[in-house]
Amino acid sequence: MTSTLDDATTDQSPKGRKPMFEGQRTLTSRIAVYIFILGPFAALVAAVPLAWGWGLSWVDIALSVFFFYFSGLGVTVGYHRLFTHGSFKAKRPLKILLAVMGSMAVQSPPTTWVADHRRHHAFSDREGDPHSPWLFGTSPAALARGFWHAHMGWIFDNDVTNKERFAPDLMADKDIIRVSKLFPWLTVATFVLPAVLGGLISWSWWGALTAFFWAGLVRVAILHHVTWSTNSICHMIGERPFASRDKAANFWPLAILSFGESWHNLHHADPTCARHGVQRGQIDTSARLIWIFEKFGWVSDVRWPTEARLAKLSVK
Numbered sequence: 215m216t217s218t219l220d221d222a223t224t225d226q227s228p229k230g231r232k233p234m235f236e237g238q239r240t241l242t243s244r245i246a247v248y249i250f251i252l253g254p255f256a257a258l259v260a261a262v263p264l265a266w267g268w269g270l271s272w273v274d275i276a277l278s279v280f281f282f283y284f285s286g287l288g289v290t291v292g293y294h295r296l297f298t299h300g301s302f303k304a305k306r307p308l309k310i311l312l313a314v315m316g317s318m319a320v321q322s323p324p325t326t327w328v329a330d331h332r333r334h335h336a337f338s339d340r341e342g343d344p345h346s347p348w349l350f351g352t353s354p355a356a357l358a359r360g361f362w363h364a365h366m367g368w369i370f371d372n373d374v375t376n377k378e379r380f381a382p383d384l385m386a387d388k389d390i391i392r393v394s395k396l397f398p399w400l401t402v403a404t405f406v407l408p409a410v411l412g413g414l415i416s417w418s419w420w421g422a423l424t425a426f427f428w429a430g431l432v433r434v435a436i437l438h439h440v441t442w443s444t445n446s447i448c449h450m451i452g453e454r455p456f457a458s459r460d461k462a463a464n465f466w467p468l469a470i471l472s473f474g475e476s477w478h479n480l481h482h483a484d485p486t487c488a489r490h491g492v493q494r495g496q497i498d499t500s501a502r503l504i505w506i507f508e509k510f511g512w513v514s515d516v517r518w519p520t521e522a523r524l525a526k527l528s529v530k
């Protein structure tokens with residue numbers, strides 16, 4: 215398998231004969247993946263019937279929305295557009311804050327996330343892509359299997375993407391390494407903080423418990439599925455107005471929940487572009503936040519789309 219991957223002409227990762235994987239997951243890390251992926255998922259399944267009996271307070275809703283945006287934008291603006299694709303440059307305090315926010319989405323430390331995602335772009339929808347829905351064929355059964363694999367099955371693969379090959383810049387960044395090492399603690403914090411706030415605001419243990427459930431577990435689960443939908447749905451269904459060498463598509467129903475990441479066709483056509491929703495009416499909250507950061511002078515060198523470039527990329 216490795217030889218065909220090394221021969222891939224479109225592999226944009228640094229060469230130098232570094233292997234694709236750096237090893238296998240340890241037992242502790244395998245168990246942690248099961249707990250922190252399936253735990254919030256189970257809460258999501260339980261959420262609807264429980265909401266009936268428990269009720270759901272306004273404090274829970276407000277905390278859920280806040281932490282959804284906080285951790286979600288950490289992934290889209292921080293992990294994705296800044297760390298993976300270098301769509302803009304950020305001042306050091308903002309860079310660290312975005313790494314911390316993204317870590318609180320419980321998707322992996324920034325180094326791991328970026329290595330996996332750069333491998334996705336380097337091999338998109340071909341062998342070597344960690345999460346393509348097209349790896350098993352195009353029959354209905356193969357696509358069902360592919361959907362599952364692209365959505366969440368791939369997370370349980372034990373091969374670890376080689377960070378020295380795909381993310382050497384982040385491995386050399388002391389701030390990012392420090393945040394990556396704090397990942398277990400940030401995972402605890404993302405569940406405990408809503409509980410503490412919910413308890414203090416409602417001044418009750420019950421308020422702490424419901425906030426833990428809604429703004430901790432259920433919020434993380436929904437964000438997981440939104441992020442994974444970009445890998446599964448947005449590589450299967452939608453419009454393809456721009457030329458990309460894979461099946462990436464724009465899927466409008468997820469635009470708001472995904473903070474603009476579901477304009478995935480443009481993203482694969484022009485990965486370093488800071489705005490993914492480039493056409494009229496395409497809401498892109500992440501791009502709006504980057505624009506605000508730029509106004510405050512906290513980010514620079516933002517790669518905004520230009521008319522000429524979009525015209526070149528568009529499918530006539």
Ligand SMILES: [Zn+2]
Binds near residue numbers: 334338462482
């Ligand atoms: Zn993609």
Ligand SMILES: [Zn+2]
Binds near residue numbers: 294298299335481485
């Ligand atoms: Zn990307």
